[in-house]
Amino acid sequence: MARTTRVLPGFGPALGLTLTWLSIIVLLPLASVFLKASNLSLVEFWDVVTAPRVAASYRLSFGASLAAAAINAVFGLMLAWCLVRYRFPGKRLVDALIDLPFALPTAVAGIALTALYARNGWIGQWLEPLGIQVAFKPLGVLVALVFIGLPFVVRTVQPVLEDFDLEHEEAAASLGAGRWQTFRYVILPVLLPALLTGFTLAFARAVGEYGSVIFIAGNIPMVSEITPLMIITKLEQYDYVGATAVAEVMLLISFVLLLLINGLQAWTAKRTGRDR
Numbered sequence: 001m002a003r004t005t006r007v008l009p010g011f012g013p014a015l016g017l018t019l020t021w022l023s024i025i026v027l028l029p030l031a032s033v034f035l036k037a038s039n040l041s042l043v044e045f046w047d048v049v050t051a052p053r054v055a056a057s058y059r060l061s062f063g064a065s066l067a068a069a070a071i072n073a074v075f076g077l078m079l080a081w082c083l084v085r086y087r088f089p090g091k092r093l094v095d096a097l098i099d100l101p102f103a104l105p106t107a108v109a110g111i112a113l114t115a116l117y118a119r120n121g122w123i124g125q126w127l128e129p130l131g132i133q134v135a136f137k138p139l140g141v142l143v144a145l146v147f148i149g150l151p152f153v154v155r156t157v158q159p160v161l162e163d164f165d166l167e168h169e170e171a172a173a174s175l176g177a178g179r180w181q182t183f184r185y186v187i188l189p190v191l192l193p194a195l196l197t198g199f200t201l202a203f204a205r206a207v208g209e210y211g212s213v214i215f216i217a218g219n220i221p222m223v224s225e226i227t228p229l230m231i232i233t234k235l236e237q238y239d240y241v242g243a244t245a246v247a248e249v250m251l252l253i254s255f256v257l258l259l260l261i262n263g264l265q266a267w268t269a270k271r272t273g274r275d276r
Helices: 011-037 042-049 053-083 093-099 104-118 124-130 139-161 166-174 179-207 211-217 227-234 240-271
Strands: none
Touching: 011 240, 042 240, 053 093, 053 139, 053 179, 053 227, 053 240, 104 124, 104 139, 104 211, 139 179, 139 211, 166 179, 179 240, 211 227, 227 240
16 A cells, blocks of 8 residues: 655644744743742742732622623624625625734723723713722722623634534524524534634633733723733832732632633533534
8 A cells, every 4th residue: 555645744743843832832831830839838839829919809800801801702793693694885894803803902902991981982972970980999900801702702703603504593493493403502502612712712811811901901900900010010019029919819710711611612512513
């Protein structure tokens, strides 16, 4: 039997090159964080990472990131649905605007959101009489994270919707299924893996977001301080060990949450037969 020639290298060289590159780009920087934090004793480490101000930043960063990702999962799906299923004036413009948070510098996004939602801003001046204060509050952090995370959901769900065969919906309708039943049992199982992927990407981006948040958050201790800001603050105070300790906890929590989400995504894909 003639030996098959391959254009690309075999499994061994490809895997070795991939692991080497991954180690240089990802694993070594992360290992340096753990190595730096190891200079603290266990008691000192615990005191640093559980300080009331740091703990409050954990609650805000992870809570707001999960909430923003959930909001984007709902409205990102709706936006992707409209872009795929309907024709309307300005559709191409809307499609292009979705990617704006990708290209816009985060500082510019933060300044723009603050100008909009401040007490005298275009939107804030109408919300203030209703008792709703966005800027310099945790709600402002949520708004900023929703802004920067929306494209991740839309761009992961949109291709799946475009490839979805309308004959499945027509078959469901011919069998007597209503609109909600068709969406629940025919469309949603196909979209769910992509939707979870978009949710994961939006959450991962939100957890580490800094530039667009610090302007609208106001950075009030125990109220609107995010964990990345706490790390920057410790670095500015030359507390490098404390900064790496907080970064280590943030890394571990993020890893566990992403692992759980990816496990749910794999389970959903297997359940719906999308992993084949």
